[in-house]
Amino acid sequence: MTICPGICDRVFEAIDKPIPGKVECELCGLKFCFQCSLSYHAPASCDIMRNWFKKCRDDSETANYISANTKDCPKCKVCIEKNGGCNHMSCFSCNHHFCWMCLGDWKTHENNYYECSKYRGQPQSQLETIQSRAREALKKYLHYFERWDNHQRSLKLEEQTRAKLLEKIEQNINAQNGTYIDWQYLEKAADSLAKVSSFLLNCIHY
Template identity: 55%
Template sequence: MASHESQMPSQENSDQDDSDVDDDNFDYYGEDQFEVAMYENRDDRPAGTSYRNADADPIDPEYFEYSCLQICDVERLLNECVEALCHAIPVTPALAKVLLHNHKWDVASLIRRYKDNCHLLLVETHIKPPKPVAPSSTGQRFTSCPVCVRSNLAYSELRGLACGDQFCRSCWVMHCASQLAQGASTAIECMEAKCSLLCPEDFVLKLLGDRPDLRAKYQHFVFQDHVKSHPELRFCPGADCPTVIRSKSLQAKRAVCKTCSTSFCFRCGIDYHAPTACATIKRWMIKCADDSETANYISAHTKDCPNCHACIEKNGGCNHMQCAKCKHHFCWMCFGDWKTHGSEYYECSRYKENPTVAQEAVHVKARRALEKYLHYYERVSLFLFIPLLLFMPSYLLSPPHFYLRLRNVFVRG
């Protein structure tokens, strides 16, 4: 009987195969989303605000609404949220940005929580200290800086937050510069060791008034942090692309940047990977990035303890080994108990096989299997999809048919 895969499928067989694929994949797309009309290849569609065109079925499981914004559009969107919060509760724009950044830009939730308990909200957001600061009875506290220990400082030279901790302006500038060098902007805290109050934007910008380079760097980092904390916004992962993608639903769907045509998953920000879940593809990427180096080192320099199977490296000395984990003494050559070696302490001359040697062989096979996996991983990523793309009809390359057939290749083997 001729193989089914070696022939071009007829229309009748194709319909029958599609029905089989549909029955096996209700668990991924759901029954209410699976009535999908066949359409042309999705790559021919222009990259715009939506993947659905006038001829597309509204039940398309790949349908996803999003928009591509420029930096000015994003700034306008964020400023609208700040203005809305400032009109609802008595806070400055700088403090409103701190609140919004730490609460995922949920204006309605912040207004409700502020009306319920404003003090608790400001304390949890690290804007005000838990306890009110008692006013100083004398002016001696403001005559020196606790950081640089400069004395005879005028009060106008000291700066501080609501916590009451005062430091000279020069120390504040160096503190901000140090935090910016580490990539921090919205997370710059008070210099007091036991204080976690956050520095608002107007406070930092006033300190960096005569440092335009630091001001520009700070504002750039703040904008990036605000976009990353907004649940509806995602930076385009394309190289040097300033576009920001906006969608009101955080889903693992394909988004295509209209500036650089980069395609990525809106939920996790990496290359589009349907139907694989975001958590699964992240674990796979970490595994592929780590295994190539660690597997080679483990197989060449280490063995497993015959008692607890902990990985042990022998960097010199005799064959008498002691596991640091279980304290088991064994021979590096034959993996036998060191007590049974008799007088042959420094040379293992045993010939007969014992169970520990067979157990060691199992671990060697496991390492070789890992090396085999790495060998094929480097090659399969390029050649796996080429035969499928050459022999499949054009309409089957469109989601969901392409993903369903590809999924069956891996599931059914």
């Protein structure tokens, strides 16, 4: 048994096996997954969807952003974000001037304002590897999130379009400009478009 996650709280019971996936509530019209109560998400599994929504909710991507775009002041250890192209950094907390690339004192850089010519040993290389991976992970997440969010927006717009089409069909029928059979192709087209968008939305997680 499962409860509709919509506004009606209707209870559904599975009477056939295997347990059904898609449920469409007749009271509120919500389409959801019987097994996890999330929005219907075929072909993605319930576990994939739960992990995706968790990733969207938690602060893991914020942590990735911090790791990819910030470094600690080598003197007072305050976290600093690089917001310009120059490697000359000035700590707002202790006013220490240092190089963004090697974290060395800026006084030792002489005229190397934009490129650090110092050899960076293994510790810094390891740090840059971590930051590079975090940056790549953030880019990958944003790549898929933007597409997932775009498909979600498209689904909402398609719902509005479908409602307008149904209203237009009703107006034409009332004006004796054809019957429902003459106009039902528009409703079917809107339904097909929504199914395609929903399928693409749930393929993003792969």
